[in-house]
Amino acid sequence: MSENVDTRNAWLSKDDISTMRARMPIVYVEAVPVRVDSEGRITHVGLLLRAMPDGSISRAIVSGRILYNERVRECLVRNLEKDLGPVALPRIPPSPAPFTVAEYFPDPEISGFHDPRQHAVSLVFLVPCDGDCRPSQDALDLAWLTPDEVIRDDIRLEMTSGHDRLVRMALAHAGCLF
Amino acid sequence: MSENVDTRNAWLSKDDISTMRARMPIVYVEAVPVRVDSEGRITHVGLLLRAMPDGSISRAIVSGRILYNERVRECLVRNLEKDLGPVALPRIPPSPAPFTVAEYFPDPEISGFHDPRQHAVSLVFLVPCDGDCRPSQDALDLAWLTPDEVIRDDIRLEMTSGHDRLVRMALAHAGCLF
Amino acid sequence: MSENVDTRNAWLSKDDISTMRARMPIVYVEAVPVRVDSEGRITHVGLLLRAMPDGSISRAIVSGRILYNERVRECLVRNLEKDLGPVALPRIPPSPAPFTVAEYFPDPEISGFHDPRQHAVSLVFLVPCDGDCRPSQDALDLAWLTPDEVIRDDIRLEMTSGHDRLVRMALAHAGCLF
Amino acid sequence: MSENVDTRNAWLSKDDISTMRARMPIVYVEAVPVRVDSEGRITHVGLLLRAMPDGSISRAIVSGRILYNERVRECLVRNLEKDLGPVALPRIPPSPAPFTVAEYFPDPEISGFHDPRQHAVSLVFLVPCDGDCRPSQDALDLAWLTPDEVIRDDIRLEMTSGHDRLVRMALAHAGCLF
Numbered sequence: 001m002s003e004n005v006d007t008r009n010a011w012l013s014k015d016d017i018s019t020m021r022a023r024m025p026i027v028y029v030e031a032v033p034v035r036v037d038s039e040g041r042i043t044h045v046g047l048l049l050r051a052m053p054d055g056s057i058s059r060a061i062v063s064g065r066i067l068y069n070e071r072v073r074e075c076l077v078r079n080l081e082k083d084l085g086p087v088a089l090p091r092i093p094p095s096p097a098p099f100t101v102a103e104y105f106p107d108p109e110i111s112g113f114h115d116p117r118q119h120a121v122s123l124v125f126l127v128p129c130d131g132d133c134r135p136s137q138d139a140l141d142l143a144w145l146t147p148d149e150v151i152r153d154d155i156r157l158e159m160t161s162g163h164d165r166l167v168r169m170a171l172a173h174a175g176c177l178f
Numbered sequence: 179m180s181e182n183v184d185t186r187n188a189w190l191s192k193d194d195i196s197t198m199r200a201r202m203p204i205v206y207v208e209a210v211p212v213r214v215d216s217e218g219r220i221t222h223v224g225l226l227l228r229a230m231p232d233g234s235i236s237r238a239i240v241s242g243r244i245l246y247n248e249r250v251r252e253c254l255v256r257n258l259e260k261d262l263g264p265v266a267l268p269r270i271p272p273s274p275a276p277f278t279v280a281e282y283f284p285d286p287e288i289s290g291f292h293d294p295r296q297h298a299v300s301l302v303f304l305v306p307c308d309g310d311c312r313p314s315q316d317a318l319d320l321a322w323l324t325p326d327e328v329i330r331d332d333i334r335l336e337m338t339s340g341h342d343r344l345v346r347m348a349l350a351h352a353g354c355l356f
Numbered sequence: 357m358s359e360n361v362d363t364r365n366a367w368l369s370k371d372d373i374s375t376m377r378a379r380m381p382i383v384y385v386e387a388v389p390v391r392v393d394s395e396g397r398i399t400h401v402g403l404l405l406r407a408m409p410d411g412s413i414s415r416a417i418v419s420g421r422i423l424y425n426e427r428v429r430e431c432l433v434r435n436l437e438k439d440l441g442p443v444a445l446p447r448i449p450p451s452p453a454p455f456t457v458a459e460y461f462p463d464p465e466i467s468g469f470h471d472p473r474q475h476a477v478s479l480v481f482l483v484p485c486d487g488d489c490r491p492s493q494d495a496l497d498l499a500w501l502t503p504d505e506v507i508r509d510d511i512r513l514e515m516t517s518g519h520d521r522l523v524r525m526a527l528a529h530a531g532c533l534f
Numbered sequence: 535m536s537e538n539v540d541t542r543n544a545w546l547s548k549d550d551i552s553t554m555r556a557r558m559p560i561v562y563v564e565a566v567p568v569r570v571d572s573e574g575r576i577t578h579v580g581l582l583l584r585a586m587p588d589g590s591i592s593r594a595i596v597s598g599r600i601l602y603n604e605r606v607r608e609c610l611v612r613n614l615e616k617d618l619g620p621v622a623l624p625r626i627p628p629s630p631a632p633f634t635v636a637e638y639f640p641d642p643e644i645s646g647f648h649d650p651r652q653h654a655v656s657l658v659f660l661v662p663c664d665g666d667c668r669p670s671q672d673a674l675d676l677a678w679l680t681p682d683e684v685i686r687d688d689i690r691l692e693m694t695s696g697h698d699r700l701v702r703m704a705l706a707h708a709g710c711l712f
Contacts, residue, residue, distance in 0.1 A: 023554070025561050067558075067559075073219060074217060093218055094351075095351050100631050103606060110603075123655075172456075172533065173272075174272040175274040201376070203426075245381075247461065278453050297424055299479075343711060346711055350706030350711065353635070353703075355706065392626075396607055429574055429575065447574070448570075448573050450575070484628060529631075530629050
């Protein structure tokens with residue numbers, strides 16, 4: 001999960017956030033960006049290439065911390081635009097319920113979701129994007145892979161933190177886990 | 179729920195379908211069409227005005243029988259186009275799981291969902307529509323109402339069969355039941 | 357999916373049901389029976405060993421046709437008792453929405469879910485069972501496997517019709533797909 | 535939402551938590567406790583009577599902050615035991631996904647969910663309880679109301695913070711919103 005540029009509380013210093021991270025779970029949203037056909041079927045999954053909290057350069061889904069006074073929906077849009085650019089046209093789901101919740105811990109053994117910096121509780125959404133997506137800011141690349149490709153062992157090995165599991169859970173949720 | 183024009187099995191006569199309806203549950207899809215804003219929040223719910231199985235002219239959601247060899251996704255698109263026209267641009271959800279299942283019975287006391295013709299098991303979806311919607315075929319009118327309007331008592335009284343409940347369940351699912 | 361003993365409409369002859377199966381989708385419920393710990397985590401998945409519609413003897417989940425005038429909840433209880441015995445104590449979920457919908461077709465290429473007899477639309481539920489489960493009626497055996505075991509290739513090969521996919525989708529839904 | 539006794543990080547002083555609450559969203563779980571029949575149908579909803587963050591004594595659902603290094607499932611069990619006693623036998627759902635997410639803000643206009651102390655993001659679950667429930671710790675009373683009773687205007691007026699909406703959303707999710 002990547003650091004955000006905190007537009008709303010820039011006064012939250014690096015020290016402040018470190019202190020909080022050692023004491024409380026931090027709440028995140030994550031989004032698996034997908035291309036869908038006219039019947040809603042997933043045709044492609046979008047994976048970023050980025051520096052991850054564990055120090056690796058890995059393929060990853062969209063991720064960001066919910067800011068003080070920010071709505072979950074706003075946070076999703078803000079992070080999708082941050083990572084996929086301003087004309088990605090994300091289709092935020094009408095329901096506020098995530099399809100799964102990922103719990104990241106500094107200890108990778110607890111849940112399989114790993115973040116060396118913090119205990120994060122992440123609401124994970126599947127978000128169709130219709131527009132022109134291009135990696136922006138921290139991301140080095142954006143690749144659109146078919147469901148078949150994205151579950152291949154070589155692709156899975158390019159993901160860390162548990163993002164490969166989240167991608168497969170998203171596919172299962174969408175009825176296209178083979 | 180309305181009768182379909184069976185393009186795939188036109189040989190299923192009125193008599194045949196009557197016979198089956200007396201013996202087995204019939205599987206339907208239903209869709210609550212909505213307008214959403216850029217953050218996925220429902221702004222309007224679309225209600226058709228149509229002749230209903232109970233003989234009334236009522237406000238209703240989109241509804242249709244799944245045909246032999248037809249996919250749930252195809253059936254949703256076909257019925258949304260039948261009722262809202264060919265350029266409604268429905269956003270079929272990526273997940274095949276409905277947000278609720280409505281069970282219609284000839285006896286209105288069993289579940290509160292009533293269809294005098296049959297026992298129907300209906301998979302109900304919430305479907306954002308971005309395009310130009312106009313009532314087609316059997317529908318007499320299409321009205322877009324805000325969440326506040328659609329739960330008003332006078333509007334609810336214009337719905338039969340349990341469609342008012344499905345609309346409120348859809349709003350609850352989307353986090354906007356007040 | 358197995359044939360039911362139709363207690364409510366025994367007058368539905370083998371010929372009648374064959375006729376209908378050739379013309380309309382038939383609506384089913386299916387249940388992935390699981391053991392859970394006190395925090396709701398899946399510890400074991402229950403798999404039956406039974407004769408399948410494709411002629412094989414395979415591991416399978418609980419399955420049955422919804423009868424005329426039968427509620428989805430009743431149908432789940434009836435089929436769980438039929439397959440797991442009368443003291444399985446199934447915990448039917450409060451929500452009527454299945455976690456996924458499986459569409460079975462005579463042509464195995466359409467969806468990956470295959471039933472040579474019919475087009476079936478199946479509402480699939482995850483059902484914790486607390487009681488004493490023993491295979492009854494048509495089932496030859498019942499095995500409780502851990503999530504790790506149930507996704508092993510050798511176990512997956514003992515399932516047909518797409519039941520291995522449903523089991524993995526159930527695990528993904530429960531957050532325990534590795 | 536009530537204050538927790540922090541067994542895991544008692545060193546988090548009142549001042550520390552106040553500081554954090556002014557800067558970051560705090561992540562909570564909430565549970566709507568229900569009695570269900572053998573087919574999973576809700577028969578009763580459990581409402582506590584307690585002191586609320588807004589200073590009122592109101593009817594409320596179960597609620598608590600997720601502690602550092604605590605799993606969502608553990609947090610649900612801990613708070614259900616805290617409020618309903620040690621033998622409530624809560625049935626934590628197998629899926630980690632809440633049925634809805636409630637966003638509480640100090641400003642009651644933002645979302646309709648109100649907490650004067652903080653911005654809280656709450657994962658809300660529906661939890662059947664089979665055991666003997668008795669209010670413990672902070673709660674003054676526990677009442678089990680039928681779905682019909684719990685949505686009555688006089689009962690709704692006894693809830694604050696938006697808990698009446700969460701109860702109706704839970705009923706809608708369970709298919710029993712009338």
